[in-house]
Ligand code: KIV
């Protein structure tokens with residue numbers, strides 16, 4: 252009864268087994284996914300949009316990531332918990348990255364961290380890995396760069412495709428144990444997946460990746476408004492939860508709750 256490790260994920264790629272990753276931001280939701288056998292839970296800085304009410308991931312702080320990561324670790328027994336390094340917690344350089352990652356490993360108990368960028372985050376990845384912290388790399392659309400990049404498909408055209416392939420190899424060579432590919436053409440993601448010995452984890456990157464990740468609130472239909480095209484909603488939690496709240500409020504208004512079995516004497 253041990254936790255999944257990065258070695259298990261490497262073995263899965265060798266066996267050609269695909270697996271799923273979900274985000275989680277709190278202990279109760281994480282415990283559901285852990286009991287459902289999801290092997291890897293990402294405490295994504297998508298918590299900014301999906302949990303904390305910001306418009307982007309940019310304002311998310313390391314303090315917030317540490318608090319959410321600790322909750323997800325407490326709620327799980329089996330999953331590998333990966334903590335996202337938020338914007339501004341690693342861009343200054345390897346020393347800052349090590350300080351930030353150490354915080355998530357020691358205080359929150361995560362088994363790995365994720366950071367955005369291939370070649371631009373090479374020195375950070377190398378130092379973290381040499382210090383014993385597994386690193387997941389995130390390429391393609393990197394939401395912390397929304398102000399320069401926007402939200403659109405990355406790696407289109409020969410030059411951008413070659414840069415993505417180079418970034419992926421650089422991340423692997425620096426010691427990353429997996430590479431997230433976000434909003435990348437399926438053909439390019441397939442080529443990256445064939446070229447790497449470490450697993451690729453796709454989100455809007457087609458079916459050839461070794462693994463797939465979705466933001467849990469999108470996957471479960473809890474997110475309000477439009478969801479990106481690459482999302483499949485496996486439940487309609489927003490409607491179900493809204494109906495439950497309305498039914499409770501109606502019962503209270505009508506005097507139908509509480510009843511005798513809910514009452515102490
Ligand atoms: O923060 C996040 O949820 C992510 C995934 C979409 C990969 O980085």
Ligand code: NA
Nearest residue numbers: 295296297335
């Ligand atoms: Na993220």
